[in-house]
Amino acid sequence: MKKSITGIILVAMVLTILGGCGQSSTPSTSQTTAISSTSASNSASGTSASSSTSSSTSADATAATTDQTTASTADSSAVTADDQDGDGIPDLVEKTYGTNPHTADTDGDGTNDVNDQTPVYTDNLISETSSTVLPITIKDARVEDNAAADHLEITFKNDGTTTLSNFDIYYTITDKVNTDQVEGYYQKLDGLSVAAGESVTLHFDNNVDQANHYYGNMNGLYGTSSNGLTFAISLHAAGYQPVTFTVDKADGTAEVAD
Ligand SMILES: [Ca+2]
Ligand SMILES: [Ca+2]
Ligand SMILES: [Ca+2]
Ligand SMILES: [Ca+2]
Structure with a gap:
């Protein structure tokens, strides 16, 4: 896992440098590139822009199952001036990456940004069986x-x-x-x-x-x-x-x- 996290940051950093100061109007391209370097995939979430271009193998699926259990909250001991949410992705890289530097789990699906193959997409996690109208x-x-x-x-x-x-x-x-x-x-x-x-x-x-x-x-x-x-x-x-x-x-x- 440490290897993949290091890899993702290196790739994203290179993208940041290559991207210069200009903010692309279609960030998902670079985002997908960076994300594809990780070992995990939860592309089952379907309609996400990033998942549509990411590869998925049965080995990836196994890895994704493991990663779904990864703690989503920021490790406060990992918070630094450059990584304010402590998710292992520096603030500047999150800007290139398309994720939120203020929270370790941008889409709220329980998987930390650094491990989430679709960091800005989750399925609807609202669970409700009641038919009572919300007043x-x-x-x-x-x-x-x-x-x-x-x-x-x-x-x-x-x-x-x-x-x-x-x-x-x-x-x-x-x-x-x-x-x-x-x-x-x-x-x-x-x-x-x-x-x-x-x-x-x-x-x-x-x-x-x-x-x-x-x-x-x-x-x-x-x-x-x-x-x-x-x-x-x-x-x-x-x-x-x-x-x-x-x-x-x-x-x-x-x-x-x-
Ligand atoms: Ca961060
Ligand atoms: Ca984040
Ligand atoms: Ca997530
Ligand atoms: Ca996700």
Whole structure:
């Protein structure tokens, strides 16, 4: 494993150097190249842009099974000035790679970025058997024209009579021009509790030290594609059916914070 991690960083670093300062408008090409040097594959996740071009063998599948069990949280002892999430991939390399330097598991699938063959794609991990309607109203959902830097932002109201908690969210981002470019992200919305009648606004801007702020990958399609994007969102609280909705982003590069 150490060998593959070293290899992935070396390859990604070379790509960073070769790429210079210019940010490619199609980062998934370099991302796929770098990712292909790892031994693992979880390309079963299907529609991911990166998985569509990665090779997979039965040996890879075995390796992927092992890697799925890899701890996803950052090893705090591994955090350095150059690698703020401690996932083994330096911040600058994550920018080239298309992953989030603020979290060790960009797509929330439980596999650390350095071991994830599809680091910006996970299948929908929301699990629910209840058919009870989630008593919320989506008041506003946007990915641009925010008060501060552009990011995914959702405002909703609890229309029910009890406090709602144990939320999680899954969303895909699809490029409207290159429609095979799809990213998928899952997050548990830790700490989110919404009293009856209360409205809250969620921000996916990496300012996770603030209440109701969560991770958002600005190095993925969101921050790099100048095409229009479609966000397809499922918001879920345990015991209720997920609420699904879409948000469009117009073409043009978003004004995102690092
Ligand atoms: Ca990192
Ligand atoms: Ca990371
Ligand atoms: Ca992952
Ligand atoms: Ca993944």
